[in-house]
Amino acid sequence: MTRMLLGLILAVGFSAVISAGELEDRYNKTCVVCHAAGAAGAPKTGVAAEWESRMAKGMDALVESVDKGMNAMPPKGMCFDCSADDFKALIEYMAAPK
Ligand code: HEC
Numbered sequence: 001m002t003r004m005l006l007g008l009i010l011a012v013g014f015s016a017v018i019s020a021g022e023l024e025d026r027y028n029k030t031c032v033v034c035h036a037a038g039a040a041g042a043p044k045t046g047v048a049a050e051w052e053s054r055m056a057k058g059m060d061a062l063v064e065s066v067d068k069g070m071n072a073m074p075p076k077g078m079c080f081d082c083s084a085d086d087f088k089a090l091i092e093y094m095a096a097p098k
Helices: 002-015 020-029 048-055 059-068 084-095
Strands: none
Touching: 020 084, 048 059, 048 084, 059 084
16 A cells, blocks of 8 residues: 555656645646636636536647737736746646546
8 A cells, every 4th residue: 555655656756847735836826816717707617517628728838828818818827936837737637537
């Protein structure tokens, strides 16, 4: 059991650019402001149906939208020290059904 857990932790640690804890921390400081409640038409976190049409554009296009800003979303979604990989991880986090 311990070994399995350790393997899991290592797998997560090596595959993600930032840890799950850091990811949630960034989300909670930035994207959450609009995406938790769906302010100004923002697709809601955890509501996969609202993300479907967005995800269909492809991850690169979505990362670009965040980087440049989109209508009511300010450039970089207010996460100024986020990299493109961080945005990708944040988008996957928000689009996953909760
Ligand atoms: C100030 C509010 C606000 C913040 C903060 C914010 N967003 Fe958004 N976001 C929006 C709104 C509003 C839309 C819908 C834009 C539209 O379709 O007109 C949106 C749309 C998006 C989309 C879809 C883009 C597309 O091309 O369809 C993605 C991806 C996204 N946000 C990611 C993020 C991420 C990642 C963060 C945090 C780093 C973030 N947002 C922070 C308001 C915000």
